[in-house]
Amino acid sequence: MSQPRLTFIGAGSTTFMKNIVGDILQRPALRDIEIRLMDIDRQRLGESEIVARKLAATLGSKSTVTTFTDRRAALEGADFVVVAFQIGGYEPATVTDFEVPKRYGLRQTIADTLGVGGIMRGLRTVPHLWAICADMTEVCPDAILLQYVNPMAINTWAIAEKFPRIRQVGLCHSVQGTAFELARDLDIPLGEIRYRAAGINHMAFYLQFEHRQADGSYKDLYPALLEGYRAGRIPKPSHWNERCPNKVRYEMLTRLGYFVTESSEHFAEYTPYFIKEGREDLIERYGIPLDEYPKRCVEQIARWKTQVQQYRDADRIEVKASHEYASSIVNSVWTGEPSVIYGNLRNNGCISSLPEAAAVEVPCLVDASGIQPTRIGRLPPQLTALMRTNINVQELTVAALVEENPDHIYHAAMMDPHTAAELDLDQIWQLTADLLRAHGDFIPEWARPKPDGRRNAA
Numbered sequence: 115m116s117q118p119r120l121t122f123i124g125a126g127s128t129t130f131m132k133n134i135v136g137d138i139l140q141r142p143a144l145r146d147i148e149i150r151l152m153d154i155d156r157q158r159l160g161e162s163e164i165v166a167r168k169l170a171a172t173l174g175s176k177s178t179v180t181t182f183t184d185r186r187a188a189l190e191g192a193d194f195v196v197v198a199f200q201i202g203g204y205e206p207a208t209v210t211d212f213e214v215p216k217r218y219g220l221r222q223t224i225a226d227t228l229g230v231g232g233i234m235r236g237l238r239t240v241p242h243l244w245a246i247c248a249d250m251t252e253v254c255p256d257a258i259l260l261q262y263v264n265p266m267a268i269n270t271w272a273i274a275e276k277f278p279r280i281r282q283v284g285l286c287h288s289v290q291g292t293a294f295e296l297a298r299d300l301d302i303p304l305g306e307i308r309y310r311a312a313g314i315n316h317m318a319f320y321l322q323f324e325h326r327q328a329d330g331s332y333k334d335l336y337p338a339l340l341e342g343y344r345a346g347r348i349p350k351p352s353h354w355n356e357r358c359p360n361k362v363r364y365e366m367l368t369r370l371g372y373f374v375t376e377s378s379e380h381f382a383e384y385t386p387y388f389i390k391e392g393r394e395d396l397i398e399r400y401g402i403p404l405d406e407y408p409k410r411c412v413e414q415i416a417r418w419k420t421q422v423q424q425y426r427d428a429d430r431i432e433v434k435a436s437h438e439y440a441s442s443i444v445n446s447v448w449t450g451e452p453s454v455i456y457g458n459l460r461n462n463g464c465i466s467s468l469p470e471a472a473a474v475e476v477p478c479l480v481d482a483s484g485i486q487p488t489r490i491g492r493l494p495p496q497l498t499a500l501m502r503t504n505i506n507v508q509e510l511t512v513a514a515l516v517e518e519n520p521d522h523i524y525h526a527a528m529m530d531p532h533t534a535a536e537l538d539l540d541q542i543w544q545l546t547a548d549l550l551r552a553h554g555d556f557i558p559e560w561a562r563p564k565p566d567g568r569r570n571a572a
Contacts, residue, residue: 117146117177118448121192121254123185123246124199125151126158128422130262132165134196136433137441139173143449144441146176152188153199159183165425172430185249192254194444197246198262201238202556204411210552211235212408218545219391220536223379224407227265227316228504230533233526234549236268236511238556243269247277258447258484260285260440266315266458267504270473271512274460283485284458284473286315287437288376294437295360296323296373299348300338308332310477312465312490314501314508315458316376317384318475321493323373339367357409359401362388370496375475379406384504386535443480450482457485465490467498472505503531518560523550 120138125131131151138144149166153159163181170177182188189195201207211231212222225231243263250257259282263269270284289311297304302325310322323339324332342348349360354377362378366385374381382388382402389404390396397404425431439455446453457478461468464476464487477488492498506529514522527533527546537545547563554562 117148118144118193118444119148119150119191120194120196120444121150121152121188121257122196122198123152123188124197124263125162125181126153126155127198128158128162128165128425129418130198131162132169132431133436133438134198134440135166136169136173137436137438138444139169139175139177140433140435141441141445143451144445145173147444149177149179150182150188150192151179152182152185154183156183161422161425165431168425168428168431169433172433185246186253189246189249189257190253192250192257193448194260195246195250195254195257196260196262196440197243199242200263201235201242202553204408204415207235207238207553207556208408208411210549212405214549214552215545217548218537218541220533220545221389221391221404222407222532223383223389223403223405225383226407227267227380228384228507228532229530230527230545230549232265232268233507233511233523233530233546234553234557236265236272237515237523237550237558237561238553239263239265240269240272240512240515241558243273244276247273247280247282250280251277255279257281258283258443260443261458262286262438262440265508265511267473267508268511270315270458271460271471271508272515274473275471275512275516278460281484282459283443283455283478284315284475285439285443286456286458286475287439288316289318289456289475290437292373292375292377293320293323295349295354296335296339299342299350300325300335302335307335311375311456312474312476312493313375313497314468314473314504315475316380317501317504318375318456319370319372319493319497320375321372321490336367336371336373339364339373343368355403355406355410357401357403357406361400362402365400370494370500372494372497379403383532385500386531389532389536391536443485446480447482447484452479452481454478455480455485457487459485459487462487464488465493467492467495468501469505469509471509473508503529514561515558518558520550520561520563523561
């Protein structure tokens with residue numbers, strides 16, 4: 115059987131590339147896959163090439179590894195395209211997304227998927243994703259795009275609007291990662307838990323979360339989660355980061371009756387309830403890690419300096435399975451062996467209580483026919499209402515990009531729950547203009563304010 119061709123755009127994200135490629139090479143049917151690594155940073159690309167080749171050697175793979183700085187050449191004839199990059203990087207873009215809002219008293223935790231930071235990241239990112247899709251349309255029209263870039267919902271929605279024929283799925287590890295966390299909190303093996311989740315990226319909820327009993331029946335675990343939280347036994351100290359105690363999500367469980375699939379540090383800035391000027395008691399009570407994403411970036415950069423030398427010196431590289439869905443999708447499409455993943459796609463009626471065009475996160479069957487989403491129906495009304503507050507921001511950001519209408523950037527910021535809870539209209543307008551100016555050439559020209567302060571309206 116022939117081997118698939120996988121192109122990795124943004125392969126300079128070496129650690130993430132290692133996880134994805136390592137997962138794929140551990141699949142028997144994919145062990146000799148053709149790997150194409152593409153990045154504009156030649157140094158990071160070279161480092162990733164070293165890691166990919168050592169992964170193949172460690173696993174006894176005959177996989178070929180080729181590197182590219184030309185995106186179109188890397189995409190030629192590809193069967194699968196993995197995308198993972200950050201336009202503008204930690205410096206200057208992420209720093210700008212945090213420091214400029216701080217001047218207005220607007221504090222954030224992650225700022226990569228919603229809020230003014232998420233809006234700016236979408237404006238920086240979507241044009242580059244569209245350029246990839248344009249190339250794919252010409253040189254690999256049947257390839258499947260595995261999109262790992264934030265802001266996930268905005269990106270997925272924007273691709274579906276402009277390139278509806280591209281076979282794409284947005285992928286995140288929040289559903290499976292949170293299931294692991296909850297199983298750990300309850301001291302139950304993950305393999306004994308059955309769950310079903312749906313919603314939008316970073317705001318999907320477990321509609322069912324159950325424990326398999328000895329007789330084969332299933333017991334609802336929500337009462338145990340609620341009782342454990344109220345008694346102070348859970349959440350346990352964070353498995354992922356000691357700065358993030360995960361109390362925000364448990365508190366929302368007590369209010370909504372369902373547990374959200376993305377972290378407390380994210381969720382704190384998706385809603386207007388937790389980060390408020392002059393309310394340090396809330397920050398302390400819920401352990402909200404302000405400026406968390408910049409801290410992670412600094413730590414990751416420092417850690418990478420040690421890791422890259424270790425990779426260069428090692429003859430073999432330890433390979434562990436990650437929680438990412440990419441290898442499962444590639445294996446199922448290529449071999450026909452079915453699997454189930456959680457993917458982000460255009461709604462198309464999967465969740466009937468959310469807009470048709472919105473990007474939703476639902477369980478999907480994957481096989482030789484591709485990625486087939488599950489129809490969920492209506493969500494509980496309180497979940498639908500909360501999701502719509504985030505969808506408003508996503509929809510307006512996508513409208514700004516598709517129509518090249520800068521007014522909608524300001525409208526998106528105006529509708530953001532956290533921003534609107536902290537700032538008045540004049541502040542929101544001025545902050546948005548300041549961010550657009552600060553990002554300069556990373557932002558499309560049509561979106562940049564003119565020197566006299568007027569918006570460059572289409």
